[in-house]
Amino acid sequence: MSGTSLVLSTSPSRLSRRSRPRRRRLHSREDHRLPQEQRWRSASPSRQQERERQLEEGSFFDGDDPAMEDDFEKGTGPKRFRYGELAIATDNFSDEKKLGEGGFGSVYRGRLKEMKLDVAIKRVSKGSKQGRKEYASEVRIISRLRHRNLVQLIGWCHGGGELLLVYELMPNGSLDTHLYGRSNAAVLPWPVRQEIVLGLGSALLYLHQEWEQCVLHRDIKPSNVMLDASFAAKLGDFGLARLVDHGRGSHTTVLAGTMGYMDPECMITGKTNAESDVYSLGVVLLEIACGRRPLVVIAEHEDDTMHLTQWVWDWYGRGRILDAADERLQGEFNGKEMECVMVVGLWCTHPDRSLRPTIRQAVNALRFEAPLPSLPSRMPVATFMPQVGTFTTSSAATGGTSSTVTSSVATGVG
Template identity: 50%
Template sequence: NTDFQDVNASHVGINVNNLHSLQSSPTGYYDDGNNGVFKNLTLFSREAMQVWVDYDGNTGQIDVALAPIKVAKPRKPLVSAKYDLSTVLTKWAYIGFSSATGEINSRHYLLGWSFAMNGPAPPINIANLPKLPRFGLKPPSKVLVIVLPIATATVILSLGTIATLLVLRHLRYAQLLEDWELEFGPHRFSYKDLYHATNGFKSKHLLGTGGFGQVYKGVLRKSKLEVAVKKVSHESRQGMKEFISEVVTIGCLPNRNLVQLHGYCRRKSELLLVYEYMPNGSLDIYLYCQEDKPLLDWSQRFHIIWGVASGLLYIHEKWEKVVIHHDIKASNVLIDHQMNGCLGDFGLSRLYDHGTDPQTTHVVGTMGYLAPELIRTGKASKLTDVFVFGAFLLEITCGQRPVNDDSGRYNQEMLVDWVRDHFNKGSLNETVDLRLQGDCNTDEACRVLKLGLLCSHPSANLRPGMRQVMQYLDGDTPLPDLTSTNMSFSTMALMQNEGFDSYPMSYPSSAGTIGTVSFLSGGR
């Protein structure tokens, strides 16, 4: 057609949404068996031919080759063009064939086709192709007349069904997004990305096991970023609740002393959280000489204490909402490249607005870190976190766990009572970790111990807030006088009076089951 600048009446062209060809050539092929000599073909020969169409999405290269039915694909294409088809194709595209005739009646037959993405299409077995119908006076086969429309309708119906299923699957996936995800949700990872990042969650990448699941080290393929992937346990009854709490909390807390959450993933019943990777592990493996970690000197311990206190001050007073962490302990403090202490595991955390009264119906936390009023009323507050922080101060300064289990289940001694006894006897410096061997600022360590006793006071109104704690740590404000009268009590006795008599308590490392408790408070 001269109106569209066709080269002749028998040609091959590349057209994209237009009757004008990007490139065209007379019908033929380059014969590889004859030094690549071009051989003419005609589209009116009534002989079957093969056509190959290749498209490279990276370069936009389109190559079209044509040859007789029994000739292999020529190395040199008949016609080529460059065009970015992503500007033309919609999200859902159909691959198909169409034909048309001019002034002369003609028939077009598709004997077979193959299709592939990310690689060459599989070769067609010529021997299995149907034969072209006979031309002449003999009428066409009635079988062909019946079967061809049915086959075409079946293909169209199948393609339509597949497309409908894909759309429904996409909609069903989108409906997994809940309100809290839209408001707070950070970046959402695909399960495939996390599966490849951890090499299929193999045991050699396991960093540890907590009360709500396992943590794996991984490397994201695209960014090469090292991450820690927390896979929430299927057996955990509170798994979804803790998962949502952690996503909502950490996803909105940009602070250097809080472990950052890069994103999360939900796939059916599997729940995964993706954190920044802390190469130095958790604090408890340093305090209790696990995995051949070096002993922390006093300056390092004080630096970690200051960092955790700074993080607590942020979530208590500086963020737009108040976050109650509930579980501040050595196994939940992670160490970064610069030996900074970063508070993590917000799985038991709760949020509420500034100036409001938090409502809590469960006692949550770890034995040895629970404030007496939390056990009695089940009501958490910033001051219950201060109590937990006080136990943490004693743990890191003394190098001992909050509950001494050496004397057996029925004779457990709490660290806070042991330190308080030494304070009342005037021998507080004897409670400092003996492994420091004098390489310690004793006055500063004793100041931290006194602050730990003050924060762990059973009377909540006598505990300082985290802003005061920071002032005490910085030395800007002297500690109040702690008289023996104010310190003459037993925390273990108070807990036993609240119904915790002979309660079994254990404190494993980050590689074991975390000893957390969560139960309804009876109240008084």
């Protein structure tokens, strides 16, 4: 009777307000039946922004959060593994199974017996906030991408304080190890390098223009270019990647990437876009052709260095660009292909991002489907205006740590 009295004494306005939460909960349950993208679009702007913020900050991983389960469990694509499965696959993450170690975690070789599959398992360092953010980005982005030149994400695992990602195993490791590994290691022949160039270009074309959104990778470098059993290139590590709607233009964000591969203009303005990825691609193209890291030691002044772009551009200006080719090849390369890769590399690293090619223009030139550009004989000086300010950077280099960059002057390449 008391319950009846409570209802009768409630004003119509209060009754209306009490009914609203129930409608919201029912709406939420209906939402869970929709595909992930539709749920995100149907959510209120504030809810979606909060979900995005949690993914950015890695705060979904403070426990087995049902909301996070809702976003990551899709029923198709990458599967969720139990921690015990992956511990068995790696002999309890033994040092003998370790393939490498970076600033935010370690990678182990594993064998999934039930699937009869060899895999690479990334184990995020406990307590690494940046590692947690990258884990979220990997699962959220690369799990939805399908391309022959992208590393395939097979599955993932979280819970019990562990964050693990399972990838297809790349038997030939990274491009970095083949370009700069042991001095007595076999030299990558030019035909293999040429195919790597084309594969990498194809991957970035897919990310920038052929998928439903533009995917900004933001950390293209040789150590993130993996090689399968046939030495086909597969771009990996999407921990710093961001999604941008096509046609949106510049994307303001915290600086992220690896020094030597970061667009100088991005370091000044704090804005990244597709041209920033194109710049990084250009540096990698020059590395593949020249066999040199982004910073080149000047022979006559061992304490001095210049950026690889400047070094190659100097040879280009003298009309002797092939003199910049990797000496270890001993001249065994197709001159037309070598020149093409280096000129496109210079084009992609042009100091003025407005004069860089789109990824499609670069790929067309690399495939000899379009003429090479006519570049100035001397490397242009960057003309973009600096924006005075302080930007927080997320370094993706090994042992990467957050740092603060304060810039008040214009800068060129390097």
